[in-house]
Amino acid sequence: MSLSDSTPVLELAGVRKTFGSVTALADGSITVYPGSIHALVGENGAGKSTLIKIVAGLHRRDSGTFRFRGADAAFSSTAEAKNAGIAVIYQEPTLFPDLSVTENIFMGRQPRARGGRIDKQAMQEEAAEIFDRLGVKLDLDRPADGLSIADQQIIEIAKAISLDAHLLIMDEPTAALSGVEVERLFAVARSLRDEGRGIVFISHRFDEIFTLCDTITVMRDGSYVATTPTAQTSNDELVTMMVGREVAELYPKTPAEIGEVVLEVENLRSAGTFADVSFTVRAGEIVGLAGLVGAGRSEIARAVFGVDPYDSGTVKINGAPVPKGQPAAAIRAGMALVPEDRRQQGLVVDASLARNMGAAIRRRLSRFGLITNSMENRAAGPWAGRLEVKTAALSMNAATMSGGNQQKVAIAKWLATEPSLLIIDEPTRGIDVGTKAEVHRLLSQLAGEGMAILMISSELPEVMGMADRILVVGEGRISADLTREEATAEKVMHAATARHEKNRQEAAA
Numbered sequence: 001m002s003l004s005d006s007t008p009v010l011e012l013a014g015v016r017k018t019f020g021s022v023t024a025l026a027d028g029s030i031t032v033y034p035g036s037i038h039a040l041v042g043e044n045g046a047g048k049s050t051l052i053k054i055v056a057g058l059h060r061r062d063s064g065t066f067r068f069r070g071a072d073a074a075f076s077s078t079a080e081a082k083n084a085g086i087a088v089i090y091q092e093p094t095l096f097p098d099l100s101v102t103e104n105i106f107m108g109r110q111p112r113a114r115g116g117r118i119d120k121q122a123m124q125e126e127a128a129e130i131f132d133r134l135g136v137k138l139d140l141d142r143p144a145d146g147l148s149i150a151d152q153q154i155i156e157i158a159k160a161i162s163l164d165a166h167l168l169i170m171d172e173p174t175a176a177l178s179g180v181e182v183e184r185l186f187a188v189a190r191s192l193r194d195e196g197r198g199i200v201f202i203s204h205r206f207d208e209i210f211t212l213c214d215t216i217t218v219m220r221d222g223s224y225v226a227t228t229p230t231a232q233t234s235n236d237e238l239v240t241m242m243v244g245r246e247v248a249e250l251y252p253k254t255p256a257e258i259g260e261v262v263l264e265v266e267n268l269r270s271a272g273t274f275a276d277v278s279f280t281v282r283a284g285e286i287v288g289l290a291g292l293v294g295a296g297r298s299e300i301a302r303a304v305f306g307v308d309p310y311d312s313g314t315v316k317i318n319g320a321p322v323p324k325g326q327p328a329a330a331i332r333a334g335m336a337l338v339p340e341d342r343r344q345q346g347l348v349v350d351a352s353l354a355r356n357m358g359a360a361i362r363r364r365l366s367r368f369g370l371i372t373n374s375m376e377n378r379a380a381g382p383w384a385g386r387l388e389v390k391t392a393a394l395s396m397n398a399a400t401m402s403g404g405n406q407q408k409v410a411i412a413k414w415l416a417t418e419p420s421l422l423i424i425d426e427p428t429r430g431i432d433v434g435t436k437a438e439v440h441r442l443l444s445q446l447a448g449e450g451m452a453i454l455m456i457s458s459e460l461p462e463v464m465g466m467a468d469r470i471l472v473v474g475e476g477r478i479s480a481d482l483t484r485e486e487a488t489a490e491k492v493m494h495a496a497t498a499r500h501e502k503n504r505q506e507a508a509a
Contacts, residue, residue, distance in 0.1 A: 006033075007033075007034075007069070007070045008031045008032060008033055008067070008070075008198075009032055009033060009034045009068070009069055009166050009167050009197075009198035010030065010031070010032040010055065010067075010068055010167050010198060010200070011030075011031050011032075011065065011066075011067040011068075012028050012029055012030050012031075012051065012054075012055070012064065012065065012066055012067075013029050013031075013064060013065040014027055014028075014029060014063070014064040014065060015027070015028035015029065015051065015054060015061045015063070015064030015065070015066060016028070016061065016062045016063045016064050017050050017054060017059055017061055017062055018062055023222055024047060024050040024222060025047045025050045025051060025054075025061075025222050026047075026221075026222040026223045027064075027222070027223040027224045028047060028050070028051040028054070028061075028064065028219075028222075028223075028224065029217075029224035030051070030200075030217045030224070030227070031227070032167065032198040032199075032200055033198060034166070034196045034197065034198050035193055035194070035196045035197070035198070036193060036198060036199070036214045036215060037189060037190075037193050037199045037201055037212055037213045037214050037215075038198070038199065038200050038201065038213065038214065038215045038216075038217065039200075039201050039202070039203065039209045039212075039213035039215065039216040039217070039230070040052075040200055040201070040202050040217050040219070041202070041203070041204075041209065041216060041217070041218055041219070041238065041242060042218060042219035042220055042225075042242055042432070043220065043242055043243060043432035043433065043434050043435070045221075045222075046219040046220050046221065046222065046242070046432075047219050047221075047222040047223070048202055048219055049171075050222075051219070052088065052169055052171060052200070052202070054066065055068075055075075055081070055086060055167075055169065056075075056078055056081050056086060056088050056169065057075035057076065057077050057078045057079070057080050057081035057082075057086075058078060060074065060076065061074070068084060068085075068086070068167070069084075069085070069166060082163060082165075083163075085163070085164060085165050085166035085167060086165060086166070086167045086169070087156070087157075087159070087160030087163065087165040087167070087168050087169070088168075088169045088171060089153055089156050089157060089160070089168060089169065089170045089171065089173055090156075090171050090172075090173075091149075091171060091172040091173060091175050092149065093149070093152040093153055093155070093156045095144040095147075095152055095155060095156075096144060097143065097144050097145035098143055098144075098145060099143065099144060100140065100141050100142060100143055100144070101127065101138055101139065101140050101141070101142055101144065101147075101155055102120075102123050102124055102127045102140045102141070103123075104144050104155055104159070105123070105127055105130075105155060105158050105159045105162055106123050106126075106127075106162065110123060111123060111126075124140055126162060127140050127158065127162075128140065130158045130161050130162060131154075131158060133161070133191065134154065134157070134158065134161075134188050134191060135187060135188070135191065136154050136184070136188065138151060138154065138155075148181070149177065149181075150177050150178075150181035150184065150185065153173055153185065154184075154185075154188065157188060157192070161192075165197065166197060166198065167197070167198045167199075167200070168192060168197060168198070168199050168200070169199075169200040169202070170189070170199065170200065170201050170202065171202045172202055172203060172204070172430065173185060173201075173203075174203065174205065174208060175429065175430050178292070178293040178294060179292060179293060182208070186208075186211070186212050189201070189212060190212075201213055204430060204431065204432055204433065204436075205459075206235050206238065206433075207461075209230070209238075210230055210235075213230050214229065214230060215227060215228070215229055215230060216228055216229075216230055216233065216238065218238065218241040218242055220241070220242060220243070220244055221244075225241050225242075226241055235250075238433075239433050242432070242433055242434065243433065243434040250433065250436060250437050250440065250461075250465065251440050251461070251462065251465025251466050252437065252440055252441045252444055253286075253440070253444050253465060253466050254444050254448060256284040256285070256444075256447040256448045256450075256468075257284050257450075258282050258283070258284045258285050258468070259282055259283030259284050259450060260282060260283055260318075261280045261281075261282050261319075262281055262282060262283050262317065262318060262334075262420050262421050262452035263280060263281040263304070263315075263316070263317060263335075263421050263452055263454065264280050264314075264315070264316040264317075264319075265277060265278055265279050265280070265304060265313070265314075265315055265316075266278050266313055266314045266315075266316075267312065267313040267314070268300065268303060268304070268310055268312075268313035268314075268315070269310060269311050269312045269313055270299065270303060270308070270309070270310040270311055271311055273296055273299050273476055274296040274299060274300050274303075274473075274476035274477065275476055275477060276477060276478075277300055277313070277476075277477070277478055278478070279471055279478060279481070281421065281452045281453070281454050282452060283420070283450045283451070283452050284447050284448065284450050284451070284452070285447065285452055285453070285468045285469065286443060286444075286447050286453045286455055286466055286467050286468050286469075287452075287453070287454050287455070287467060287468065287469050287470075287471060288455050288456075288457060288462075288463035288464075288466065288467030288469070288470045288471065289301070289454065289455065289456040289457075289463075289471050289473055290457070290460065290463045290470050290471070290472050290473070290492050290496065291472055291473035291474060291479075291496045292474075292496050292497065293458060295473040295474055295475060295476065295496065296473050296475070296476040296477075297425075297456045297473045298340055298425055298456060299476075300473065301337065301423050301425055301454065301456055302337070303315075303324075304330075304335075304423065304454075305327055305330050305335060305337040305423060306322070306323070306324060306325050306326045306327040306328075306329065306330045307327055307337070309324065309325050310324055317330075317333040317334055317335055317420065317421060318333070318334065318420060320333065322335070331417060331419075334418075334419050334420035334421060335419055335420075335421045335423065336414035336415070336417055336419035336421065336422050336423065337414070337423045337424075337425070338410050338411050338414055338422070338423070338424040338425065338427070339410075339425055340425040340426045340429070340456070405435075407427070407428070407431055407435070407439065408435075408438075408439070411424070411427075411439070411442070415446075419451070420451065420452060421451070421452045421453075421454065422446065422451055422452070422453050422454070423453075423454045423456075424443070424453065424454070424455050424456070425456040426456060426457060426458065427439050427440075427443065427455060427457065427462075428440070428457075428459070428462065429458075436462075440462075440465070440466055443455070443466060444466070447468075455467065460489055460492060460493070463492070464484075464487055464489065464492070467484060467487075468483075468484050469481065469482065469483055469484065470482045470483075470484075470487045470492060472492055472495035472496050473496070474495060474496050474497070479495040479496070480492070480495035482495075
């Protein structure tokens, strides 16, 4: 890496990009130095994606300055950007599933031996050297099919190193990773920084930004707001810069009157997944399910709703048993489930906003077996208004909406059923801080209206900020039941890891 530390590896200033009459980027500005990890933050729609696509060669800027490694740049294709030394690591990498790890790294540029044959030994040796530098062990001959998202991202990073990329852009790389996988990715990012490469890290998770990044650039409404050293700012200051207004509380929890038991789960068991699970959720109460990824939280919620089977135990709503394995019966009983993966399980992304919102109440909407667009619009309109869904028309496809608006539509779809119990899995994953506050405010309002809420979240601050009571799940069992007053981060994490640590010690003995 021959670039001087004083010369920016990437410099954008006043970059503008329009699509017809829509201004996607009014003032894109960022300066990234070699040997640094630079966070790029902003709400959905702030212009981050457009800026990155310009750097990666997907879009050409209309105006402004774009310099890469000290020279003016204007890439006309992604291949041109890659050849210049820019690599983008996405949340969900796209590898060739039938090719091996090594073949994916060198696809399209395999080294050649005498006679023009592919030099497999040279590929293997270089791949092994790269993974050794990264401190990662992977089977180089294994096909990419079946590898975890984390391992696929590491392969993309190895590909970037083999191309001698000077700038790596990581776009929401941790959204689908477990805690251990995130730590491994961070270790790799730090090793790349120490080699003198520049890294742009895009994330909605403040804890990751403050843990990993040296510098933060904030964007809002398509324009540059500020750049600050990470050590010289705070969560509250970042929130204010991102949303352009004071956000007094990211977790606007208001007291609600706690009523009668709505959900009662007794001795629920699914072999190999969870066991002896018993808890209640009352009207007006937000109960948080906390724990490590893979502890069984989502599986418990899916079993309660009837999506997944279970071996024994009972589920009751308002005192009446709910047949197991029958989501339709759970819905009729007053239960609703907003799943973790809104795009794959919560929405039909190619359908309109109105059609998605009316999906769970189609039988109620139909007249003589028919449903018209106007029927769907009348049902969806009030919920779109209440949840402040930002859309030009109810006829817009869900695929064209931001992640935050898609989440609102997924929630509205189930609130339209007028449930007495709302189960919501990862309510704010992948959405910006302003929308997070809106979703939290909605949950607080629903609880205040008497709805019982079971909330699963991997973000400990979210659980502690919103829940009246926290159930900690450790390896498929409820390991702690903590009130809001007695819960601390230390207590929750101790309960979440206690069984894992005990099992580890027993295995080592």
